[in-house]
Amino acid sequence: MDLMARWQPETTQRLVVAAVDLFTEQGYDATTVAQIAERAGVTKSTFFRHFSDKRELLVAGQETLSTLLAEGITDAPPEAGPLDAVAAGLARASSAMGPANRELGPRLKAAVAASTELQERDALKSVGLAAAMSGALAGRGVPEPVAQVAAELGVLAFKRGYARWSEGDRDDGQGLAPYALTALTELRAATASLS
Template identity: 70%
Template sequence: MARWEPDARERLVLAALDLFVEQGYDATTVAQITERAGLTKSTFFRHFPDKRELLVVGQEALSRLLAEGIAEAPDTAGPLDAVADGLVRASEAMGPVVREIGPRLKVAIAASTELQERDALKSVGLAAAMTTALVDRAVPETTAALAGEIGVLAFKRGYAAWVENDRLDFAAHALEALSEFREASVSL
């Protein structure tokens, strides 16, 4: 097995998702993942504490980018405008590999209660990052929490559209979704 090959993390994620889709999350072992990726178990554990963490790879970076975009929004930006800046900044993390894993990730999550729970926790984390960044901008906590949740909805809808369409610009999809949610909120 190769030891120090480039893109080991990416290869592990892709191998795991393929196996999760083929045989289910519960039936997939770390040994099978590393074998499929052509890597060692020690390489796996250098990158991930366990197989659940494969699904939240990049969450910290994504949360950081969302928060940075919100923090750097103009002082005159309202909460949802700042969230829009966060979504644009987060698009930096949305490359071709992230787009490629989308359909596999969707199938794997749909087939596993444990992965559904982990995915829900990821959403909570993203909302918390946006809410904290908005509160740091002196947005009242309730408003910040609502804007953060809307931001997560826009991110998820934008991600789904981005994965399913030929248009490669994640930010355009996320901003379009945010605009739809902003318009819908007027009728609440």
Template identity: 75%
Template sequence: MARWEPGARERLVVAAVDLFTEQGYDATTVAQIAERAGVTKSTFFRHFPDKRELLVAKQEMLCRLLAEGVAEAPEGASPLAAVAAGLERASSAMGPVNRELASRLKAAVSASTELQERDALKSLSLAAAMTDALVARGVPDPTAALAGELGVLAFKRGYAAWSEGDRDAEDELAGYTLAALDELRAASASLG
């Protein structure tokens, strides 16, 4: 099969999201995804162990970027300032394709219990990556865990706002995630 941009991995993700939206997650086969993406089934399996993993394709990379950003925050940065550095780093990995697929991805996840469970596990791993990086900076565990959870919530809220925004705008995800973190910081201060 001919190779064409934007690369097999990305084409597989786009094809899967489209098929999950059109006919549902359970009714979609790996063969259909591969065919829609213009690749073979063996190419699919070189990139993903199963169809469920397509929707969390960048999870490991996001965890790594979040942890690196937290670790590289300036010395003396507060836990939430370090989380903000992680959010900024991870947000840089999300581009126009992510924005374009967001609403279809959300619909596919909403329609499948299995995908909802996988999405919840993704959130846990993102929080753990930030929490571990904060603990490594010397932040006490309860504080690190709370900051990590706020970071995940900020990432989700920022991603939702960014993906629902003007698709032709060239604004970046980082501005949305950092604004969401600021909102959550203010909200938590009002808890008393």
């Protein structure tokens, strides 16, 4: 094995892609860390430098997403309402999602759908993203119940937008942001009909 391959910056991405492919091909339970490492072209010890176990692959990048969502909310204009601040967070976080994320989307969705354990991990990821947004909104002085509802709508918009983006036309030249922001607009309209 090429020793340089273990230290390339895209190692985390290769591990995630390898894992998702193996989860889809043979199931989550049947996939071992050794198989993931081999498919990614790294050693098991390299795998464990990036992830504590195979479940952690699903939340790869969550910390970055949470940070970007919170920063976007914090940096929104002072006059922005809670959902406008969430929109700013979604736009900021979407900027970190590139073609590799778009390509991975449908395979990741299939892998999660096939595993209860991955569904639980995905739910925890959503909780973490909502907490980051809610905390940033609270930092702007938004009352707690409003911040929580806005954050949950933000998570739902991100997920809906990501699903549409990853399943959409690869040649549309658009990033994730228009999809996530459209989803947020739709959810905002849907909340008006709840009264």
